[in-house]
Amino acid sequence: EAGVAQSPRYKIIEKRQSVAFWCNPISGHATLYWYQQILGQGPKLLIQFQNNGVVDDSQLPKDRFSAERLKGVDSTLKIQPAKLEDSAVYLCASSLGGSMETQYFGPGTRLLVL
Amino acid sequence: DAKTTQPPSMDCAEGRAANLPCNHSTISGNEYVYWYRQIHSQGPQYIIHGLKNNETNEMASLIITEDRKSSTLILPHATLRDTAVYYCIVSLKTSYDKVIFGPGTSLSVIP
Numbered sequence: 001e002a003g004v005a006q007s008p009r010y011k012i013i014e015k016r017q018s019v020a021f022w023c024n025p026i027s028g029h030a031t032l033y034w035y036q037q038i039l040g041q042g043p044k045l046l047i048q049f050q051n052n053g054v055v056d057d058s059q060l061p062k063d064r065f066s067a068e069r070l071k072g073v074d075s076t077l078k079i080q081p082a083k084l085e086d087s088a089v090y091l092c093a094s095s096l097g098g099s100m101e102t103q104y105f106g107p108g109t110r111l112l113v114l
Numbered sequence: 115d116a117k118t119t120q121p122p123s124m125d126c127a128e129g130r131a132a133n134l135p136c137n138h139s140t141i142s143g144n145e146y147v148y149w150y151r152q153i154h155s156q157g158p159q160y161i162i163h164g165l166k167n168n169e170t171n172e173m174a175s176l177i178i179t180e181d182r183k184s185s186t187l188i189l190p191h192a193t194l195r196d197t198a199v200y201y202c203i204v205s206l207k208t209s210y211d212k213v214i215f216g217p218g219t220s221l222s223v224i225p
Contacts, residue, residue: 042116042201042215043158091157099207105157
């Protein structure tokens with residue numbers, strides 16, 4: 001079974017630039033999550049989708065971050081404009097029906113904002 | 115804030131049992147205890163979960179105290195590949211409960 005795919009794996013941008021990350025979940029997984037992981041901390045949930053609807057985006061900084069999941073499969077997370085404090089690893093995960101024990105994570109995208 | 119507290123770091127000798135503690139004194143009756151681990155430069159990986167009974171799978175054992183206020187993850191024979199950050203998480207099983215990862219315990223398995 002193919003895992004959660006993410007791209008790019010690494011990205012370096014300057015502050016105020018825009019960046020987008022892509023995630024392809026495991027086939028058949030209805031729930032998709034985006035997490036932000038700052039160095040030395042645990043992952044922080046940014047947004048959770050159930051199919052193509054948003055379940056929770058309470059921790060998403062909506063003035064600069066946006067996410068969509070068209071057709072309930074792939075998802076993109078965008079930052080516009082980026083700030084220095086956005087430097088982090090962005091993890092995508094998917095699960096069957098939203099249960100924790102079936103949540104599978106991708107390898108993440110490491111973002112450095114200069 | 116995370117609903118759990120864990121020691122920031124631990125060492126374990128290779129081949130010995132690694133016992134990772136977690137306190138979750140405010141856990142509610144229908145919340146489960148989940149353990150994940152994150153090896154360097156990878157995404158977190160599910161290990162095990164439990165409600166109130168002890169659980170065992172091919173990766174680890176989970177011991178939950180009778181009052182459910184704390185638990186211990188046991189890796190029976192730690193190897194160098196078990197070096198990782200281990201996260202203890204309290205959550206409803208079907209969730210739309212917000213999942214909160216704390217900073218976890220960084221386990222170093224020493225040869």
